[in-house]
Amino acid sequence: MKTYLQLTRHNGNSPLFLAVEMSLVSTLRGTPLHVHAEGLRGTGKTTIMRSVKQFLPLITRIKDCLYNCDPGQPHCPIHKDLPQEEIAALGTERVPVPFLEISHSAKIGTVAGSIDLGKLTNTSRPEAALLPGIIPQAHRGIIFVDEINRLADTSPEITDVLLDVMGTKPGRVQIEETGLPVVEVPVSVSVWAASNPDEEPGPLAEIRRQLSDRFDLVVPMGRPSTTEAVVDILLTNEAVKNEQSNGDRDLSPQEFKRLQKFRQDIANIADQSDLAMPEYLTNFLASIYINFNIESLRALEAITQAALLHAALRKRNQMMISDIMAVLPLVLYHRVSPATLAEIMNTVNNRMSSGEKAAYAVSPSVNKGGSSRFAQFFNRNSEKKDANTTGNDEQDDEESPPQKARYLRDALDSGVIKKEHDLS
Numbered sequence: 254m255k256t257y258l259q260l261t262r263h264n265g266n267s268p269l270f271l272a273v274e275m276s277l278v279s280t281l282r283g284t285p286l287h288v289h290a291e292g293l294r295g296t297g298k299t300t301i302m303r304s305v306k307q308f309l310p311l312i313t314r315i316k317d318c319l320y321n322c323d324p325g326q327p328h329c330p331i332h333k334d335l336p337q338e339e340i341a342a343l344g345t346e347r348v349p350v351p352f353l354e355i356s357h358s359a360k361i362g363t364v365a366g367s368i369d370l371g372k373l374t375n376t377s378r379p380e381a382a383l384l385p386g387i388i389p390q391a392h393r394g395i396i397f398v399d400e401i402n403r404l405a406d407t408s409p410e411i412t413d414v415l416l417d418v419m420g421t422k423p424g425r426v427q428i429e430e431t432g433l434p435v436v437e438v439p440v441s442v443s444v445w446a447a448s449n450p451d452e453e454p455g456p457l458a459e460i461r462r463q464l465s466d467r468f469d470l471v472v473p474m475g476r477p478s479t480t481e482a483v484v485d486i487l488l489t490n491e492a493v494k495n496e497q498s499n500g501d502r503d504l505s506p507q508e509f510k511r512l513q514k515f516r517q518d519i520a521n522i523a524d525q526s527d528l529a530m531p532e533y534l535t536n537f538l539a540s541i542y543i544n545f546n547i548e549s550l551r552a553l554e555a556i557t558q559a560a561l562l563h564a565a566l567r568k569r570n571q572m573m574i575s576d577i578m579a580v581l582p583l584v585l586y587h588r589v590s591p592a593t594l595a596e597i598m599n600t601v602n603n604r605m606s607s608g609e610k611a612a613y614a615v616s617p618s619v620n621k622g623g624s625s626r627f628a629q630f631f632n633r634n635s636e637k638k639d640a641n642t643t644g645n646d647e648q649d650d651e652e653s654p655p656q657k658a659r660y661l662r663d664a665l666d667s668g669v670i671k672k673e674h675d676l677s
Contacts, residue, residue: 255489257304258511263482265475269301272470272583275562276443281310281523285422285443286558287467291450292474298447299399308516309350312393316344319385321351321392328439351394353387357403361410364388366428383436388418388426391442401446405461406454412461419444419467458587469555470583528561531572545597555584574605
């Protein structure tokens with residue numbers, strides 16, 4: 254299979270690469286960053302997100318702890334009250350950042366937690382104990398949910414658990430079983446999700462708006478817009494098929510070395526967390542919140558968090574307005590209308606210095622494939638309009654009245670519409 258670094262990047266999917274890298278850095282720092290990728294089938298949402306498993310950095314946990322307890326801050330029911338001497342005696346181990354998935358067939362017990370049947374049926378020493386589910390076991394890591402719009406529609410109980418996990422940072426999960434005391438476990442986990450809004454049951458925002466708002470970033474996936482990108486995708490897919498027909502192969506030394514270097518770069522960036530949002534930018538964001546009537550304060554928190562991560566990935570020691578400009582469309586895509594987003598982007602652009610504008614324009618994370626990677630954010634309905642176009646260059650957009658339409662008052666004056674006294 255292709256490695257993360259071999260995946261073709263184009264202006265339609267580059268925002269998702271940026272989003273997952275920011276989220277991974279934030280997760281390593283102990284603060285979740287939730288990401289939702291929306292797009293048509295076959296645009297690579299799931300492929301990109303799952304490929305991150307190839308280079309997950311290592312974390313240190315108490316040895317054999319299913320909850321991934323940090324030795325310095327144990328949180329699980331087993332270790333949270335132990336003195337440091339006992340924790341040191343248990344030992345530690347290095348494991349990859351957890352990356353677990355919630356399937357559509359999952360039950361509430363497998364997601365949150367249930368009775369440990371292994372301990373309960375132990376003939377030598379039967380014991381009633383809890384077995385942590387997927388979410389508690391993903392602490393300090395990532396949970397991936399494919400087709401989350403379907404999950405929200407068919408599994409309201411699991412959706413409620415996700416709301417608790419994503420409601421605060423860190424979140425929490427409550428494990429309840431008959432005959433056992435209720436256990437509440439704090440969890441710090443980034444939730445990644447993918448969905449196709451054009452398929453049943455529809456966009457997540459229309460099914461469970463509350464869950465949609467919990468995502469810090471929503472990334473609309475686009476199609477490749479250049480023949481070069483399409484050819485590269487086809488050629489690499491063909492190479493992968495040939496490899497699979499000959500049996501899976503191990504990574505070449507060069508591929509392995511590149512992934513190892515990338516993993517180390519991500520870990521190093523996560524270790525450098527001394528960046529802070531300047532006061533003038535905080536005030537600027539507050540004015541945007543007030544002036545444009547943004548509904549959720551989560552938007553400002555997400556902008557701040559994502560902008561700092563964007564600056565960190567650029568290995569800068571200072572925040573810039575261009576960092577805000579880069580993440581605004583991802584944060585506000587599901588929170589404001591396209592027209593409001595365009596106005597906000599213009600406002601931010603006017604505050605940028607000429608040097609920042611130049612750096613923003615040539616940045617590979619902002620401009621990919623010769624056109625702005627955020628053009629799609631300002632024209633969400635463009636593809637639908639293009640599909641309905643009949644070749645008339647003067648065709649108005651679908652929100653405007655036809656050119657030959659007349660005001661109602663003119664229709665009344667001309668006698669086209671009869672008044673009540675004319676009919677009597």
